[in-house]
Amino acid sequence: MSDFGVDVPEAEGGAHAAYGRAVRRDRGFRVVKATLAYLVLAVFAVMAVGPFLYLLSPSFRQSYELFSYPPEWIPKSLYWGNFSTILHETSYLRWGLNTLVFATSVTLITLAIDTMAGYAFARLRFPGRTSLFVLVLATLMIPTAVLIAPLYIMVSRLPGWTHAGVNTYLGMILPMVASPLGVFMMRQFMSTLPEALVEAARLDGASEWQIFRKIVLPLMKPAIVVLGIFTFMFQWVNFLWPLVITTTDDMKTLTVGVASLQGQFVTNWGVISAAAVMTMLPVIIIFLIFQRWFVQASMAGALKQ
Amino acid sequence: MADILIKHLVKRFGKVEAVSDVSLKIEDGEFLVLLGPSGCGKSTILRMVAGLEDATSGEIVIGDRLVNFVDPVKRNVAMVFQNYALYPHMTVYKNIAFPLSIAKRPKGEIEAAVSRAAGILALEELLERLPGELSGGQRQRVALARAIVREPQAFLMDEPLSNLDAQLRLQTRLELIQLHQRLGITTMYVTHDQVEAMTMGSRIAVMSEGVLQQVGTPQEVYRRPANVFVATFLGAPPMNLIHGALESTPGGWRFRGENVDVPLSTDVLSSPELQHEIEARGDVRFGLRPEHFRIDAAGEEGGIPGSVQFLEPVGSDLYLTVEAGGTSLQVRTDPDSTLQAGDNVTLHFDPWRVHVFGADGHNLRRDTAAIAVPGVPAPTV
Numbered sequence: 159m160s161d162f163g164v165d166v167p168e169a170e171g172g173a174h175a176a177y178g179r180a181v182r183r184d185r186g187f188r189v190v191k192a193t194l195a196y197l198v199l200a201v202f203a204v205m206a207v208g209p210f211l212y213l214l215s216p217s218f219r220q221s222y223e224l225f226s227y228p229p230e231w232i233p234k235s236l237y238w239g240n241f242s243t244i245l246h247e248t249s250y251l252r253w254g255l256n257t258l259v260f261a262t263s264v265t266l267i268t269l270a271i272d273t274m275a276g277y278a279f280a281r282l283r284f285p286g287r288t289s290l291f292v293l294v295l296a297t298l299m300i301p302t303a304v305l306i307a308p309l310y311i312m313v314s315r316l317p318g319w320t321h322a323g324v325n326t327y328l329g330m331i332l333p334m335v336a337s338p339l340g341v342f343m344m345r346q347f348m349s350t351l352p353e354a355l356v357e358a359a360r361l362d363g364a365s366e367w368q369i370f371r372k373i374v375l376p377l378m379k380p381a382i383v384v385l386g387i388f389t390f391m392f393q394w395v396n397f398l399w400p401l402v403i404t405t406t407d408d409m410k411t412l413t414v415g416v417a418s419l420q421g422q423f424v425t426n427w428g429v430i431s432a433a434a435v436m437t438m439l440p441v442i443i444i445f446l447i448f449q450r451w452f453v454q455a456s457m458a459g460a461l462k463q
Numbered sequence: 464m465a466d467i468l469i470k471h472l473v474k475r476f477g478k479v480e481a482v483s484d485v486s487l488k489i490e491d492g493e494f495l496v497l498l499g500p501s502g503c504g505k506s507t508i509l510r511m512v513a514g515l516e517d518a519t520s521g522e523i524v525i526g527d528r529l530v531n532f533v534d535p536v537k538r539n540v541a542m543v544f545q546n547y548a549l550y551p552h553m554t555v556y557k558n559i560a561f562p563l564s565i566a567k568r569p570k571g572e573i574e575a576a577v578s579r580a581a582g583i584l585a586l587e588e589l590l591e592r593l594p595g596e597l598s599g600g601q602r603q604r605v606a607l608a609r610a611i612v613r614e615p616q617a618f619l620m621d622e623p624l625s626n627l628d629a630q631l632r633l634q635t636r637l638e639l640i641q642l643h644q645r646l647g648i649t650t651m652y653v654t655h656d657q658v659e660a661m662t663m664g665s666r667i668a669v670m671s672e673g674v675l676q677q678v679g680t681p682q683e684v685y686r687r688p689a690n691v692f693v694a695t696f697l698g699a700p701p702m703n704l705i706h707g708a709l710e711s712t713p714g715g716w717r718f719r720g721e722n723v724d725v726p727l728s729t730d731v732l733s734s735p736e737l738q739h740e741i742e743a744r745g746d747v748r749f750g751l752r753p754e755h756f757r758i759d760a761a762g763e764e765g766g767i768p769g770s771v772q773f774l775e776p777v778g779s780d781l782y783l784t785v786e787a788g789g790t791s792l793q794v795r796t797d798p799d800s801t802l803q804a805g806d807n808v809t810l811h812f813d814p815w816r817v818h819v820f821g822a823d824g825h826n827l828r829r830d831t832a833a834i835a836v837p838g839v840p841a842p843t844v
Contacts, residue, residue, distance in 0.1 A: 357515050358548035362562035362609070363536035376552040 210438075217241075217431035224427055240432035250433065252408055253415035260330050260400065260411055261393040267335040268389045269382060275336070276344025277370050281356060291345070297338045302398065309333045310402055325405045334399060340385050347381040348374060383451040391441050412437045464649055465526035465616040466491045467512060472521035474507050474673075481507045483673040484521070489617075492647045496664035498654060500696070504673040505653045509619050512651060513542050525616060541610035545622040547602045549594040549609075555581075556590040559608045580608040583642070600631045607642065617649040624659060636662060657697050661685065669693045691824040694750050700782060700793035702818070705749045709819070718749050718819070722788020723767050727814055747827070750818035753782065753795040761807035767792070771806045785810060 211231075216224050217240055219233045244250045278284075279291050313323035313333060323329035351374065359369045375382075400411040410418065416433040419426070467489040474482040482504040489495045497505040510516040512523055514535030523530050530538045541562075549558050557564075559580055563573045581587050584604040594602055603623060610618055623639075624632045640663055643650055654660055660667045661681045669676045669684060669692070677689040688694035688702070695701040707720025709727075716727040761768065769787030776782075776798055783794045785808065794810065802808070819827045 352546060352548065354544045354546055354548035355550065358542070358544060358609075359550070359561075360515070361513060361535045361540075361542050362613075363565045364561075368565060373550055 213431050213434055215431075216428050217435045219428055221426050221428045237428075240426075240428040241436070243426075243429050244433050244436065248419065248433075249407055249410070249415065250412075250436070253410050253412045256327075256409060257394060257411040257413075259327055261390050261396075263327070263331045264334045264393045265386055265389045267331070268337055268340055269386055271336040272340035272344050272385060273375065273378060273382060274370070275341045276346075276348050277374055279341065279345040280348035281374075282366075294338045294341050298342075306398060306402055309399070313403065324403055325409050330400060330403050330409075330411075334393060334396070337389065340389065343385055344378070344381060347378060351377055380451050383448055387444065387448050387451075390444065394441050395437075464491055464647065466493075467617055467649060467651065468522075468524040469508070469512070470522040470524070472508065472511065472523065473519045474504070474511060474516065475519045481673050482511070485670075485673075485675045487668055487675065487678065489649055489651055492649055494643050494650045494652065494663060494665045496652045496654060496660040496667045497670060498657060498660040498664075498667050498696075499670035499676075500655055503670045505655075505670050506621055508670075509542075509621055509651055509653050512538075512617075513540055513619050514538050515542075539613075539615050540617045540619055541613050541615035542619040542621065543603075543606050543610050543623045545625055547594070547606040547626075549602055549605055551594050553593075554590065555586060555592050555594070555597070555605050558594065558605055559586075559590075559612050561609065562613045576612050577608075580612040583611060583645070584608045584638075598631075599627050600635055603627065603635055604638075607639075611642075611646070615648065617651065620650065620652045622654055623652075625654070625656070639663065657699065661697070669696060671696070687826070687828065688750075688818065689826055691748065691750070691820045691826075694818060694820070694826070698752055700753050700795075702750045702752050703790075703792045704820070705751075705787075705790050705792075707747065707749055709747055718747075718817070720749065720788070721790070722769075723749075725765065725767070725814070725817075727817060727819070746822050748820040750820060750826075751792075751812055751816060753793040755812050755816040756792070756794045756796075757811040758783075758794065758796055758800070758802070759809045759811055761809055763809040763811070766809040766811040768807070768809050771802055771804055771808060774802065774804060 215231055215233065218236045218238070219230075220237050220239070223230070223233070223237075275294075279287065279294075310324075313329045316323050355373055355377075356369055359373045364372065395413055396411070397413040397417070400414045401417075404410050404414060407415075407418075412433075416430060416437060419430050419433060469485060469487045469489075472482055472485045473480065485504075485508060487495075497508060499505045507516060511518050512525075514530070514533065518531060525538055525540065550561065553561065556577060559577045560573050563576055568576075577590075578587070581590060584607055586601070586604055586608055589597060589601060589605075594605065597605065603626075606623070620639075624635055627635055636659060643663075652659075652663060664681055666678060666680055667684050668678045671692045677684050677693045679687075684693055685697050688697065691704065695704070705718075705720045705723055707718055707723060710717050710719055714726065718725050718727055759766065767787045769785040769792065771783050772786050772791070773784040774781060775784075779798065781796050781798045781800055781802075783796060783802065785792045785794050787810065792810065796802070821827050
């Protein structure tokens with residue numbers, strides 16, 4: 159008898175036993191389910207990490223060790239010569255600088271353009287807004303390969319700028335800025351911000367630019383970081399456009415430079431692997447630093463009222 | 464401070480007319496409540512006064528200035544939103560200071576204004592917090608402080624209490640009343656909550672489907688509702704309505720409905736023209752508030768016989784649902800009553816409490832038929 163006048167009947171032995179069986183059966187199901195899930199995940203993990211390990215191993219070995227039989231995965235001793243060859247005998251650092259300039263500039267300009275375009279599509283009312291937005295989305299369907307030739311022609315024949323666009327930073331950067339996917343992402347995220355915030359700022363006397371700069375932009379930080387990292391990572395490993403637009407060794411980006419290490423007759427795979435590992439490292443570090451923002455940004459969309 | 468004049472205001476969204484020819488004057492320093500169910504156009508009116516929506520036609524005058532084409536900020540009104548609309552990335556101080564810093568006022572002036580507003584709303588301790596760290600009531604006070612700091616000519620409040628829980632709502636309601644008494648700023652307050660409207664408003668403007676139904680003091684709209692909508696929207700439980708007809712007898716007017724046959728006081732319907740109209744129209748509805756019934760034993764002379772169906776004790780009162788000739792009547796009575804479901808009773812009432820609504824829904828009482836609603840033609844009866 160409890161204080162609130164509720165009678166709790168004593169459980170009987172039979173009921174207890176049945177309950178115990180049910181608990182054990184339920185636990186068994188859960189163990190099987192978890193095992194299956196982990197197995198599937200493990201397969202995917204191997205698929206994702208495998209190539210990376212396959213690359214890591216040769217970068218620490220001499221060329222002649224690479225083709226030994228049976229193949230050795232773990233080197234007996236770490237050989238650092240491949241890294242030193244890259245740093246001293248190729249323009250690797252120059253390529254790294256080029257890539258940094260290229261990827262950073264594209265990222266910054268993309269962020270500026272995409273956030274403003276996203277704001278306009280999400281919050282401003284102007285004639286043709288919907289059709290313009292559909293047009294922006296439609297450009298997503300055009301394969302990059304189709305665009306390479308026209309882009310090259312445009313860049314090489316910019317008015318009063320004959321051939322000047324080829325093999326320059328400007329020519330490399332400009333065609334890559336403003337991604338339709340980024341505009342779409344920014345617009346979707348801004349649509350989730352409460353309209354009342356913008357209206358309150360408008361009543362408080364803020365101009366359209368001030369609303370964007372002081373209210374919307376700070377609240378967009380997670381989405382901006384995500385778009386920034388995506389763009390940076392994508393451009394860091396962008397191969398096709400830098401390959402087409404650069405003509406001299408000192409303008410190459412890392413991907414183009416590393417690819418050029420492959421000789422016609424002899425290829426030092428150890429050196430190429432080491433170069434590839436060094437190229438990946440900055441991206442991985444950046445991702446690790448900012449990964450919590452990815453979670454935040456995806457949560458923000460889910461939880462906003 | 465200023466008065467607000469709304470003249471023949473219309474707002475259409477596509478084919479939908481959200482606001483139909485509304486005219487209203489809010490006096491300088493008045494606390495006017497726009498009351499109505501969701502989607503009746505009350506918020507739209509407020510947003511048009513604020514400048515967040517353009518009027519399709521009509522005029523909005525604040526002070527002596529026509530503001531239809533004036534930017535929201537230059538109208539010098541401050542709005543408090545239902546979800547507070549605080550800037551989540553700014554501290555309370557920066558939120559309150561925002562309108563002034565946008566206006567590029569000197570730093571000292573901003574500090575003085577913020578600390579004054581924070582003082583009025585007891586926010587001094589919270590100035591360095593972010594909105595996310597505040598309770599609902601505190602956020603609402605910050606929103607009010609941000610409105611006060613601009614020293615606006617008028618406050619526009621869009622259901623500012625509806626996100627608060629019941630107890631906090633009561634407390635904040637009192638704070639708002641005090642604030643209005645203290646600052647005396649013209650206020651337009653939108654709500655669908657009749658208790659807020661009755662307790663806060665110097666006057667209430669009742670709206671339905673974009674049309675202004677009645678404007679008056681809380682007592683006026685409650686005691687002398689202009690039509691069936693106002694009568695049933697105000698009051699919980701709402702006014703009881705009984706269908707029937709008026710008949711002229713040698714002893715005066717009688718209301719005859721199913722199971723109901725009661726004489727009417729001459730105070731209620733006395734003008735000869737009115738009587739003539741009623742005769743021509745026939746069908747009417749007869750309205751009585753739950754608190755105006757007296758419960759007597761079954762079989763008493765006169766009154767409405769019925770049987771108790773449900774009892775709803777709410778602590779301070781007891782509400783009965785009484786079945787009377789096919790109509791369910793809500794009756795308020797003493798919470799100590801010993802009545803049970805199934806008991807037969809007779810309901811009596813003072814004849815002068817009765818409202819009589821014509822076929823078009825207008826109240827035919829002598830003292831309400833004459834109430835002219837701005838923008839709405841007075842009843843012709």
